[in-house]
Amino acid sequence: MRDVTVGIVGLGNIGGGTLEILAKSAExxxxxxxxxxxxxxxxxxxxxxxxxxDGLGELRRTTDWREVTADPExxxxxxxxxxxxVAREVxxxxxxxxxxxxxxxxELMGLAGVGxxxxxxxxxxxxxxxxxxxxxxxxxxxxxxxIAGDSVDTLFGILNGxxxxxxxxxxxxxxxxxxxxxxxxxxxxxEADPSADIDGYDARSKLALLASLAFGVTVTPPSIHTDGIRxxxxxxxxxxxxxxxxxxxxxxxxxxxxxxxLSVRPALIPLSTILAGVRGSYNAVWVKGRFGQDTFYYGRxxxxxxxxxxxxxDLMRLAREIRYGNPNRVSPFGYSEPGVAExxxxxxxxxxxxLRFCVKDRPxxxxxxxxxxxxxxxxxxxxxxxxxxxxQNLPFVITVESTPEAQVRKALAELSAxxxxxxxxxxxxxxxxx
Amino acid sequence: MRDVTVGIVGLGNIGGGTLEILAKSAExxxxxxxxxxxxxxxxxxxxxxxxxxDGLGELRRTTDWREVTADPExxxxxxxxxxxxVAREVxxxxxxxxxxxxxxxxELMGLAGVGxxxxxxxxxxxxxxxxxxxxxxxxxxxxxxxIAGDSVDTLFGILNGxxxxxxxxxxxxxxxxxxxxxxxxxxxxxEADPSADIDGYDARSKLALLASLAFGVTVTPPSIHTDGIRxxxxxxxxxxxxxxxxxxxxxxxxxxxxxxxLSVRPALIPLSTILAGVRGSYNAVWVKGRFGQDTFYYGRxxxxxxxxxxxxxDLMRLAREIRYGNPNRVSPFGYSEPGVAExxxxxxxxxxxxLRFCVKDRPxxxxxxxxxxxxxxxxxxxxxxxxxxxxQNLPFVITVESTPEAQVRKALAELSAxxxxxxxxxxxxxxxxx
Numbered sequence: 001m002r003d004v005t006v007g008i009v010g011l012g013n014i015g016g017g018t019l020e021i022l023a024k025s026a027e028x029x030x031x032x033x034x035x036x037x038x039x040x041x042x043x044x045x046x047x048x049x050x051x052x053x054d055g056l057g058e059l060r061r062t063t064d065w066r067e068v069t070a071d072p073e074x075x076x077x078x079x080x081x082x083x084x085x086v087a088r089e090v091x092x093x094x095x096x097x098x099x100x101x102x103x104x105x106x107e108l109m110g111l112a113g114v115g116x117x118x119x120x121x122x123x124x125x126x127x128x129x130x131x132x133x134x135x136x137x138x139x140x141x142x143x144x145x146x147i148a149g150d151s152v153d154t155l156f157g158i159l160n161g162x163x164x165x166x167x168x169x170x171x172x173x174x175x176x177x178x179x180x181x182x183x184x185x186x187x188x189x190x191e192a193d194p195s196a197d198i199d200g201y202d203a204r205s206k207l208a209l210l211a212s213l214a215f216g217v218t219v220t221p222p223s224i225h226t227d228g229i230r231x232x233x234x235x236x237x238x239x240x241x242x243x244x245x246x247x248x249x250x251x252x253x254x255x256x257x258x259x260x261x262l263s264v265r266p267a268l269i270p271l272s273t274i275l276a277g278v279r280g281s282y283n284a285v286w287v288k289g290r291f292g293q294d295t296f297y298y299g300r301x302x303x304x305x306x307x308x309x310x311x312x313x314d315l316m317r318l319a320r321e322i323r324y325g326n327p328n329r330v331s332p333f334g335y336s337e338p339g340v341a342e343x344x345x346x347x348x349x350x351x352x353x354x355l356r357f358c359v360k361d362r363p364x365x366x367x368x369x370x371x372x373x374x375x376x377x378x379x380x381x382x383x384x385x386x387x388x389x390x391x392q393n394l395p396f397v398i399t400v401e402s403t404p405e406a407q408v409r410k411a412l413a414e415l416s417a418x419x420x421x422x423x424x425x426x427x428x429x430x431x432x433x434x
Numbered sequence: 435m436r437d438v439t440v441g442i443v444g445l446g447n448i449g450g451g452t453l454e455i456l457a458k459s460a461e462x463x464x465x466x467x468x469x470x471x472x473x474x475x476x477x478x479x480x481x482x483x484x485x486x487x488d489g490l491g492e493l494r495r496t497t498d499w500r501e502v503t504a505d506p507e508x509x510x511x512x513x514x515x516x517x518x519x520v521a522r523e524v525x526x527x528x529x530x531x532x533x534x535x536x537x538x539x540x541e542l543m544g545l546a547g548v549g550x551x552x553x554x555x556x557x558x559x560x561x562x563x564x565x566x567x568x569x570x571x572x573x574x575x576x577x578x579x580x581i582a583g584d585s586v587d588t589l590f591g592i593l594n595g596x597x598x599x600x601x602x603x604x605x606x607x608x609x610x611x612x613x614x615x616x617x618x619x620x621x622x623x624x625e626a627d628p629s630a631d632i633d634g635y636d637a638r639s640k641l642a643l644l645a646s647l648a649f650g651v652t653v654t655p656p657s658i659h660t661d662g663i664r665x666x667x668x669x670x671x672x673x674x675x676x677x678x679x680x681x682x683x684x685x686x687x688x689x690x691x692x693x694x695x696l697s698v699r700p701a702l703i704p705l706s707t708i709l710a711g712v713r714g715s716y717n718a719v720w721v722k723g724r725f726g727q728d729t730f731y732y733g734r735x736x737x738x739x740x741x742x743x744x745x746x747x748d749l750m751r752l753a754r755e756i757r758y759g760n761p762n763r764v765s766p767f768g769y770s771e772p773g774v775a776e777x778x779x780x781x782x783x784x785x786x787x788x789l790r791f792c793v794k795d796r797p798x799x800x801x802x803x804x805x806x807x808x809x810x811x812x813x814x815x816x817x818x819x820x821x822x823x824x825x826q827n828l829p830f831v832i833t834v835e836s837t838p839e840a841q842v843r844k845a846l847a848e849l850s851a852x853x854x855x856x857x858x859x860x861x862x863x864x865x866x867x868x
Contacts, residue, residue, distance in 0.1 A: 021583060021725050028585050031650055034770030130580075136726050138580025146564075146572025146580065149455060149746025151462050216465055274732060277711040282728075291455050292570050292743035294716075295733035298708055299726065309726035312583025320764060330754060336468030 004033075004319035007041035007060075007068035007099075009090050010080030011050045014104050014131065015042075017304030018078065018311045023053035029316065037319050041068045069093035075322050076315060079103040084111055095119050095127070100322065102314040104131035104307060110208050114218055114338050117331055126321055128314035129332050133206045134159065134283045136299035136306030138313065143213040143287075144334040150289035152214040154254040156431070159206040159264075161281035161301040162190050162197035163229050163249045167266075168279040171246060174234040189281065199228035200249065200264040207251035207264055210285065214253060215260060216335030223343045227265035231426050235386075236356060239397045240268050242384055243354075243430075246276050250431065259342030261349050266428050268354050273434035286434065347406035351429040352381065355398045355412070358422040361391040369398065369415060376411040378403050393422050399430070438467075438753035441475035441494075441502035441533075443524050444514035445484045448538050448565065449476075451738030452512065452745045457487035463750065471753050475502045503527035509756050510749060513537040518545055529553050529561075534756065536748040538565035538741060544642050548652055548772050551765055560755055562748035563766050567640045568593065568717045570733035570740030572747065577647040577721075578768040584723035586648040588688040590865070593640040593698075595715035595735040596624050596631035597663050597683045601700075602713040605680060608668040623715065633662035634683065634698040641685035641698055644719065648687060649694060650769030657777045661699035665860050669820075670790060673831045674702050676818055677788075677864075680710050684865065693776030695783050700862050702788050707868035720868065781840035785863040786815060789832045789846070792856040795825040803832065803849060810845040812837050827856050833864065 006022070008015055022029070022039055030036050041060040044050055052059075062068065069077055069090060077094035079101060081087050087108050094101045101120065103109065109116075109129050120127040130140040134157075143152070158164050162184065169180045181198065184190035196202045204226045208219040229249050240247050245268040254261045269275055274296050278284040283301030288294055300306035331338070359365055370380055378400045385396040400408070408427070416424050440456070442449055456463070456473055464470050475494040478484055486493075496502065503511055503524060511528035513535060515521050521542050528535045535554065537543065543550070543563050554561040564574040568591075577586070592598050596618065603614045615632065618624035630636045638660045642653040663683050674681050679702040688695045703709055708730050712718040717735030722728055734740035765772070793799055804814055812834045819830040834842070842861065850858050 017725075025583070025585050025725070028650075029583070031771070032582055032769050136729060138576050138729075141575055141580035142572050145747060145751055146575035147743055147747055148466055148750045149459070149463070149748075150743040151459050216462075272713075274708065274711045277708045279706075289743065291451075291459070291739040293734050293737075293740055295571060295731075297729075297731055299729035303727075305725040306727055309581055309584045309723065313579060313581055314583075316582045317579055335466050337465070 003036040003038045004322050005038050005040040005073055005075045006078060006315060007043070007071060007074035007076070008039065008078045008080065009043045009065045009068050010082070011042060011044040012080065013304040014307045014311065015044070015080045017308030018080070019056065020053050021305065021308045021312045023055040026055060029312070033316060033319060035323055037315060040073050041071050043068045065090050066093065069097050069099065074099060076100045076102060076318050078311060078315070079105060084108045088112060091116055092119065095123050095125055098123060098125060100126040100318045102128045102311055102318065104129070104311060106132040106205050106209055110205055110221060114333065117333065126318050127332050128318055130314045131307045131310035133209050134285065134299070135302050135310055137283055137285065137297050138310065139210065139285050139297055140213060140332070141313070142297060143210070144330060144332070147287070147289060147292055147295065148334065150292040152287055153290055154288040155210060155214050155252070156275065156286040156434070157203070157207060157210060157251040158248050158275065158278050158282070158284045159203040159251045159301070160197050160249060161283060162194070163203070164278065165189055165281045166198065167229060167232065167247060167249065170232065170234055171237050174237070177230060177233055198230055200226040203249060203251045203264045207253060207262065210251070211253040211260060211262060211341065212338060213334045214287070215255070215341070216333065217260070217339045217341035219260070219262060219341045219343065223262070225263045225265070225346050229266050232266055235395045236426060238386055239354070239356065239384055242386070243268065243399070244271050245269060245430070246271055247428065248275060248278065256344045256348070259344040261344050261346060263346055268428055268430040269434055270432060275434055347404065347409065349405050350402045351405065352402045352432065353400050353408050354428045354430055355400065356395060356426040357398070358393055358395045359420045360422060361394045362420060365420060368418070372414050373398070373400060373411050376407045378407055378411055437470040437472045438756050439472050439474040439507055439509045440512060440749060441477070441505060441508035441510070442473065442512045442514065443477045443499045443502055444516070445476060445478040446514065447738040448741045448745065449478070449514045451742030452514070453490065454487050455739065455742045455746045457489040460489060463746070467750055467753060469757055471749060474508050475505050477502045499524050500527065503531050503533065508533060510534045510536060510752050512745060512749070513539060514745070518542045522546060525550055526553065529557050529559055532557060532559060534560040534752045536562045536745055536752065538563070538745060540566040540639050540643055544639055544655060548767065551767065560752050561766050562752055564748045565741045565744035567643050568719065568733070569736045569744055571717055571719065571731050572744065573644065573719050573731055574647060574766070575747070576731060577644070578764060578766070581721070581723060581726055581729065582768065584726040586721055587724055588722040589644060589648050589686070590709065590720040590868070591637070591641060591644060591685040592682055592709065592712050592716070592718045593637040593685045593735070594631050594683060595717060596628070597637070598712065599623055599715045600632065601663060601666065601681060601683065604666065604668055605671045611664065611667055632664060634660040637683060637685045637698045641687060641696065644685070645687040645694060645696060645775065646772055647768045648721070649689070649775070650767065651694070651773045651775035653694070653696060653775040653777065657696070659697045659699070659780050663700050666700050669829045670860060672820055673788070673790065673818055676820070677702065677833070678705050679703060679864070680705055681862065682709060682712065690778045690782070693778040695778050695780060697780055702862055702864040703868055704866060709868055781838065781843065783839050784836045785839065786836045786866065787834050787842050788862045788864055789834065790829060790860040791832070792827055792829045793854045794856060795828045796854060799854060802852070806848050807832070807834060807845050810841045812841055812845055
């Protein structure tokens with residue numbers, strides 16, 4: 001029986017990491033599989049500047065991806081070019097050619113993954129996407145197979161390394177958001193245009209895919225309520241600490257009555273929860289199952305080698321299927337026929353809330369605010385005020401008891417109009433049940 | 435095509451949890467698989483006292499496991515009776531009858547797992563054991579497939595919930611070991627004979643299986659150096675905290691030159707590491723990969739439902755194989771042909787160490803001890819002494835720089851003979867690189 005063969009389209013960071021692992025770890029991979037996994041072809045638009053690692057053996061180099069998808073000697077095509085147009089042609093071409101596909105493309109899989117999986121099923125090949133979300137964490141394998149026997153109730157994720165790095169720098173050093181962001185940009189940890197990271201859009205795409213895996217329904221990213229971290233400052237961490245909490249940008253998906261509550265936004269979490277220990281550019285996913293209770297998964301969110309591990313692990317799984325004559329076993333979405341999510345309005349979700357205000361101080365402020373909250377049926381849990389000398393810009397916090405979000409939003413709209421506010425309120429749910 | 439069918443031998447805690455999940459979650463399991471997983475037979479020595487959950491449909495009940503392994507209508511046999519004699523006959527009988535097997539039996543799989551896997555291979559059936567170690571954590575799926583593309587350098591595990599509960603109670607409340615153990619026994623968290631938990635033997639069996647999966651070599655538990663937690667007290671946590679550390683019972687497996695360093699023993703770990711957040715009866719595994727860097731997995735170590743999730747997840751994987759006509763794809767040990775571990779002597783392993791003494795105080799003690807350490811080529815890093823009034827039983831700590839363990843052991847032997855010692859020294863490695 002011959003070895004199982006691979007063609008890689010796209011030799012950027014992840015492609016380079018994947019080739020490095022396949023070259024350096026060839027012997028260990030063979031020991032695991034019982035046969036060899038060989039790279040037969042690589043493709044990149046600009047091929048001259050790419051140096052390949054030693055030890056890969058003889059292979060075809062091309063700038064035309066069709067030479068890979070049409071190569072009869074290639075069993076599995078790896079799509080690592082990103083984007084949603086050419087990448088889609090590559091994957092469709094590979095499936096049409098009867099080849100299984102591994103991809104790291106979260107946008108494309110979020111947009112068209114279920115359709116591509118159905119094409120793969122019809123053609124009798126496999127489609128795998130472990131590398132598409134949380135590169136270094138095998139969270140697809142976990143949700144799709146490792147805890148397939150459970151029924152997920154809630155999933156929380158710290159899904160964006162850049163924003164977690166920024167938040168935990170503010171937490172550790174009390175530095176202002178803008179300063180930390182600037183430093184992160186200088187060091188190359190944040191993009192010149194940081195919006196995708198700090199406004200939550202990257203985390204939102206990832207949450208959509210994870211929710212598909214956890215609940216068997218596809219979710220479109222724009223249907224997920226998304227707030228970023230631009231307004232979180234050292235003062236919020238100081239107040240959070242008073243409450244034995246810290247702050248993380250959480251992607252959250254939870255079963256509600258007839259659908260899912262979905263959001264990406266900063267939230268207070270207890271310092272005692274294991275999620276609070278996720279610092280720097282790491283990613284993590286916390287799952288609460290109906291039967292298995294709490295499990296937690298942590299690792300690098302990105303990087304050529306951690307993401308390369310995800311690609312190679314998918315390749316090994318698909319290689320076994322091909323070698324033993326039987327691809328097309330398990331949906332990359334965990335469920336054989338994913339449905340479409342019923343997204344529930346967050347307004348119905350009940351949570352305690354953290355409300356932080358900055359005011360020009362004068363007597364009667366607390367009384368007036370408490371009055372507004374009371375009129376909206378909201379019970380105040382505590383009023384917190386750390387020592388401060390700047391009476392023209394005085395921060396303080398009101399925490400409120402568990403309340404439907406609709407009431408909190410209406411009260412916040414009214415509170416935002418108060419003339420002594422120096423800036424709009426900062427509001428975050430408190431996720432205590434972790 | 436007919437449904438895939440299951441026979442369960444052993445209706446204790448895990449068997450009960452497994453049946454509960456299969457009954458309550460039947461619809462969700464079918465949505466994931468695309469076909470049904472049906473319980474066809476159950477077996478227990480004492481059948482009358484077992485009430486089965488509703489919704490399982492028609493099934494055979496028997497007190498003779500041979501009726502399950504011989505049942506032509508059963509595709510997969512689940513062995514949940516434990517022990518190594520009858521359980522082995524059940525598994526061998528099932529394999530001989532051409533049935534795939536799911537087991538939760540860590541003793542048997544540690545003792546005879548590779549041989550059973552070879553029999554399964556020869557017969558063209560599968561063998562799965564996710565439930566055998568860290569019930570609630572899908573660590574087998576992770577090591578065998580999720581991060582199969584990585585090459586594990588080091589694996590640390592908090593593998594025994596009872597001992598972790600005891601240590602974290604001492605940590606939280608400063609209570610003495612014996613008091614916490616008594617309370618744990620009263621609450622049913624610890625056995626009347628607690629040795630397997632607190633002396634590290636349970637963790638040792640688990641580490642042996644995890645090391646097989648991570649490194650592709652079988653390890654016999656008695657070849658693993660094992661120390662328990664009986665001598666760890668509040669004073670050790672107080673000193674550890676001075677060093678920004680805490681204490682956990684760690685199973686440790688790491689690649690060395692030509693083999694593996696293996697141990698189960700209490701160790702100091704930094705408070706900043708995510709492992710330090712593992713409290714109570716939880717289990718956790720931390721993996722450092724050559725390519726994927728740090729990943730971390732956390733969940734319930736035991737319990738009927740968390741362990742039932744592991745059994746059901748294995749059943750779903752094997753059911754897909756059977757349904758699509760192709761079992762026998764992946765070794766439960768991750769490697770197609772596991773070798774035998776070369777266990778390296780820990781004496782060669784270099785670590786910084788924590789040495790805690792209790793003495794009848796008099797002048798010159800530190801000087802004499804430091805002299806002994808110096809003669810063994812050991813550099814003192816710090817001497818720590820918290821305020822204490824009891825000069826007849828004065829605890830203090832010496833930390834030493836990274837030193838081969840052989841030298842530390844020789845020095846400890848000499849130090850233990852000093853007449854002013856009230857009790858033998860307590861020594862622990864400091865695992866800083868987490």
